[in-house]
Amino acid sequence: MSDLQQYDESSVTVLKGLEPVKQRPGMYTRTDNPTHICQEVIDNAADEALGGYADTIAVTIHSDGSMSIEDNGRGIPVGLHPSENVSVVELVFTRLHAGGKFNKKDGGAYAFSGGLHGVGVSVTNALSTRLEVQVKRDGKISQIVFSGGDIIEPLAEIGTCAKKDTGTMVRVWPDAQYFEDAQYSIAEIERLLRAKAVLLPGVKVSLTLANGTEKEWHYPNGLEGYLRDLIEQNNAEMAVPIFHTANYIGKKHEDFQAGEGAAFAITFLEDGHINNESYVNLIPTPLGGTHVAGLKQAMFTAVSNFIEHHSLLPRGVKLQSDDVFAKSAFVLSARLLDPQFQGQTKDKLTNRDALRLVSTVSVDAMELALNQDTEIGKRIAELAIKQAQARQRSVKKIEKRKGSGVAVLxxxxxxxxxxxxxxxxxxxxxxxxxxxxxxxxxxxxxxxxxxxxxxxxxxxxxxxxxxxxxxxxxxxxxxxxxxxxxxxxxxxxxxxxxxxxxxxxxxxxxxxxxxxxxxxxxxxxxxxxxxxxxxxxxxxPLFRVDVNAIGKSKPARKIYALDQQELDGILDRLGQEGVKENAYSISRxxxxxxxxxxxxxxxxxxxxxxxxxxxxIPDNEHDDTLAIFVKLMGKGEAASRRAWMEAEGNHVEVDV
Missing domain, CATH: 3.40.50.670 (Rossmann fold)
Structure with a gap:
């Protein structure tokens, strides 16, 4: 047996610490560029703000390619972990399953956060040539520095600060070897930060680029203002005003936990399209998930109940959920105590109970809004019904009969x-x-x-x-x-x-x-x-006049008449020629x-x-032409046709 085929106890490799991340980074993050590993740090800062402990998040992209994220939250604990006997900040950045978001019971550090994977910033650390963490807490400023996930500067106190001055600053130098492109996606970072500002009322979020450009986001109108901006940026046209609401579970509920629920802003578009956005505990979910399905279900229930109550559905039309959803434009922010995502990149929410949660807290508000202003409700119903009719027509669409790929004459x-x-x-x-x-x-x-x-x-x-x-x-x-x-x-x-x-x-x-x-x-x-x-x-012609020959000078003739008026003119002319009535015959x-x-x-x-x-059709008569066709051929114009015939009927020469 050759060495290549040898398989024994020594063939088995055990990856320890953060080695699995370095071996297979695509299992833990997106590898097209380093934006996502930095997003993990931004999400941690946002979780502090979501809990009400921070009101500023500042992101800076430095000229050396690094990114720093700073918040004024509580600061990551720097003391020793009671059972692991190492500092908590070291655990958070070096262990794949360590963090403050697992304990969701009363007294836990985070009631609502972006997830339970616990591998977020440790992945960031593993895929960085250098990562610095500075913590302000208890009047002290502490720092620890890593490289490739390993500690190169142990935790040390580097200064003091006021006891009220707390927060965390993380600076990341991504390792280019793990990414297809070493550059950040600035547009994606801007979208993410802007969304954080929208979803965190009162929190100021800023971005400073390497060239000194500064941007700050702050949305006093929250979801409604954000959705309006999205619609304007995409040059879409709203059919109805934006409706927005936030509904969260109170202290007692048999199925859900206190504080869980959803906030959303929604409208329906007359024209154009936007990419709807959804979030769970501030984490963007570009692939949607069960929380979006819950909003979709609530929307369908509310609109279909409104249509049924007002008897708006035409005969033969069957409404489906996608008919209502197709023209909608919304921003949804769900809050769940224990969110479960598809994959570490958290692009899609998978909690089954999230569908029921969002639907439950949303449907009553939607039905109330539709019935408070029935004109808006009817406009939304009209859009949904038109979409259903278009869908049914597309299913029944009849194509030209073809043979060998070409239309057959x-x-x-x-x-x-x-x-x-x-x-x-x-x-x-x-x-x-x-x-x-x-x-x-x-x-x-x-x-x-x-x-x-x-x-x-x-x-x-x-x-x-x-x-x-x-x-x-x-x-x-x-x-x-x-x-x-x-x-x-x-x-x-x-x-x-x-x-x-x-x-x-x-x-x-x-x-x-x-x-x-x-x-x-x-x-x-x-x-x-x-x-x-x-x-x-x-x-x-309608008539033919056969004229007999008159002598040798005038042979027999056949004269055609288009209508009665022309026939009368022909007969007058024959009379003037001296042709007698018995010298010609008329056939129809x-x-x-x-x-x-x-x-x-x-x-x-x-x-x-x-x-x-x-x-x-003359250029100045298109409107008149259309009006005539509508009157003569429109299915709902029987009354106007009858009135027209009564008024103009005496002008018609009836051929019976």
Whole structure:
């Protein structure tokens, strides 16, 4: 057996003291940069302030790359530990599981703190080339110095101070070999310190950079002011005012300890987004956790109860927790006696009872706020309902039918040969019968025919995600090569397959209705096609006048009339020509399908003889156009349509 394969008693290595941290630093802290190991020291200073023993925290980044954190708290005890027989300050910085935060009973040093791991500043010590601790306590100034976790200057008294002058100063020189980048994240440190100031009313927090720049944070309005700053920095727009409250358990509660609870500021956004922030005992939890889940549950309960009480939920809509939570913006600060985190970096709270705690202390305050101002409550409910409707639409969203990765052209489309959209034309024809005549009448080189079965859906209030549920709309979109869009959208028209898209329907009331439905579709869901002049309406004749030949000089003629008014004009002209009534006959087309291909070609499709009207909206008439569409096609406009018909009905020539 080779030496490489030897495995016996001597193969087992025991890591003592802080060696495990040096061997596997990533198990204990973030190793992208040294910010987090310094955060451990900042958290200790903040815990002193949380307990009410400190009102200033000063952080300084020095030109030699070190960072010092100073507070005016009680100062770390420097006397001997009763059982370990070494100074307490040495224990705190050299033992992985030593600290003043394990005893949570009455009389413990810290009722509320950032955690129970007890490995925080000892990790900082292990990963530093030098760490100095100065303690002001009992009128004395004491100092101890470490390097790589080992003592290089034993604890010693270096001066005196007033008995009331207490506190701790820790200066850290991080060891660059343990980090990917030796530089601190100044932005992260600023966010952390600002948050401490927000969450600690009355505490002043400062940062001094190596270049002498000084910043100080102090938030008299606490969470509300902080959330307002976050929203302004992200250029978000609030839909309702900020609501803020703090609720903590009193002396007696069967499930929770006195002092536990949560404070939060919350609003809902009309537009924009912010990264919501959450904290537990002043420790930031960027990954959230059970305390955030508790706020989410309370929010959902309060809003859904409000919606149910006021009967605001539309039929068919089912509200979910994420629908309420999606538009929220909040800062949450929970206080727990015994917080449990996921990993030493404390990014996520895992206490199961934290969900119930935060929900319990928050839901009543939320429900009271919603019902005190019902207009605000209804606005929040409206946002949640809209989110639920959007979610349900996205689940049911209907895509174009595709084959081999590309949209498949409709089978009933009779395409043209040319690929030049400057000359290509698509006729949307009413019915298969008319479609058959149009196919024979067309110019195969440049004209395409798409027959439509029946009347197209009234799409004025149809959501874009649901358009393709209608086969006719699906086929139109695929045939023209452009997806539905809204006014103001940046639309790619490079896929457009036809320069002219012509609506070709019968010249009767039903044909006019189909024409309006198609115009509604293009106006509402393909507005760029109208804006670029691609939409046309073909005008087939309603009447044909057959005039007999008069002698050899005037052969027989066929004259087409668009409507009754034009027919009357033709008859007047024939009378002036001396043509007698028995010398001509009038026939009325029941539909395009009755026309033979030659007639359809001459009257409607040949560029030289047809009548093709381009659809456009004058710049100053967009509002009027929208108002007309709303009146004619809006689902809730039956009353206004009735009033309009009563007022204008005498102007209509009914064709029955």
């Amino acid at each position: 409709p089978g009933k489309l009779t395409d043209c040969e040319s690929e030049d959209i400057r000359e290509n034309e698509l006729f949307l024809v009413e019915g298969d019968s008319a479609g058959g005549s149009a196919k024979l009448a067309r110019d195969k080189a440049t004209q395409a025919i798409l027959p439509l079965r029946g009347k197209v859906l009234n799409s004025f209030e149809t959501h874009p995600d649901q358009l393709f549920a209608n086969n006719e709309i699906h086929d139109i979109s695929v045939a023209i090569g452009v997806d539905p869009h809204q006014v103001g959208d940046k639309v790619d028209l490079s896929g457009l397959r036809y320069g002219k898209i012509a609506i070709l329907s019968d010249a009767d009331v039903d044909g006019a209705h189909i024409q309006v439905l198609l115009l509604t579709l293009f106006y509402r869901h393909f507005p760029e096609l109208i804006a670029h002049g691609h939409i046309y309406v073909a005008q087939p 087309f029941k539909g395009l399908g009755e026309m033979n291909p030659d007639q359809l070609k001459d009257t409607t499709m040949h560029p030289d003889t047809r009548r093709l009207m381009q659809v456009s």
